[in-house]
Amino acid sequence: DAGVIQSPRHEVTEMGQEVTLRCKPISGHDYLFWYRQTMMRGLELLIYFNNNVPIDDSGMPEDRFSAKMPNASFSTLKIQPSEPRDSAVYFCASRGLAKNIQYFGAGTRLSVL
Amino acid sequence: QQPVQSPQAVILREGEDAVINCSSSKALYSVHWYRQKHGEAPIFLMILLKGGEQKGHDKISASFNEKKQQSSLYLTASQLSYSGTYFCGTEGISGGYNKLIFGAGTRLAVHP
Numbered sequence: 195d196a197g198v199i200q201s202p203r204h205e206v207t208e209m210g211q212e213v214t215l216r217c218k219p220i221s222g223h224d225y226l227f228w229y230r231q232t233m234m235r236g237l238e239l240l241i242y243f244n245n246n247v248p249i250d251d252s253g254m255p256e257d258r259f260s261a262k263m264p265n266a267s268f269s270t271l272k273i274q275p276s277e278p279r280d281s282a283v284y285f286c287a288s289r290g291l292a293k294n295i296q297y298f299g300a301g302t303r304l305s306v307l
Numbered sequence: 308q309q310p311v312q313s314p315q316a317v318i319l320r321e322g323e324d325a326v327i328n329c330s331s332s333k334a335l336y337s338v339h340w341y342r343q344k345h346g347e348a349p350i351f352l353m354i355l356l357k358g359g360e361q362k363g364h365d366k367i368s369a370s371f372n373e374k375k376q377q378s379s380l381y382l383t384a385s386q387l388s389y390s391g392t393y394f395c396g397t398e399g400i401s402g403g404y405n406k407l408i409f410g411a412g413t414r415l416a417v418h419p
Contacts, residue, residue: 225405227406227407236309236409236410236411236412237349237394237409237412238409239406239407239408239409242405242406244405249405250406285348285349294337294339294354294398294405295339295351295354296339296351296396296407297351298348298349298350299348300347300348301348
């Protein structure tokens with residue numbers, strides 16, 4: 195299996211621009227998680243989905259952030275408008291129902307100038 | 308609430324042992340341990356479920372004391388490849404199933 199695939203790996207954008215991060219979970223996994231990692235705040239859960247339905251979005255920092263999962267093999271995390279404080283590494287992870295293990299993608303390093 | 312990890316950082320010589328602790332103020336269903344190398348994704352090490360079990364993999368083992376809501380990760384005869392940041396992720400019993408809350412991490416450096 196290819197594992198969790200995230201794109202792009204690096205994103206550099208200017209303040210005010212829209213940013214879209216993409217994630218393809220492991221085939222057959224029915225949970226998908228979006229995390230943000232910074233030196234100051236560590237690894238934070240932003241939102242997670244079960245069977246494409248958002249279950250808990252309490253970690254989404256503000257309305258500028260939105261996430262969708264239109265089907266079982268694709269999810270997006272969008273930031274509009276982006277701000278310098280959004281600079282971080284964003285990870286996507288997925289897990290199956292039977293095994294309670296989350297597998298992480300390689301991450302997207304976002305820099306907002 | 309974020310679990311508390313200790314120590315924040317450890318420096319070892321190859322072959323030495325280390326213990327990393329993870330403590331939560333909430334009742335836990337499970338504790339997950341991950342290792343992350345610089346610039347890479349966190350990699351799953353092991354999971355401990357409610358029941359106070361102890362697991363091991365090669366020279367890395369862990370325990371879970373559900374009464375104290377604490378878990379410890381034991382690294383014995385450390386190798387250079389053990390270097391990285393270790394995170395515990397906790398899954399709560401009430402209102403927290405399926406999602407992990409990660410500690411701030413413990414940085415481990417193993418030198419020759």
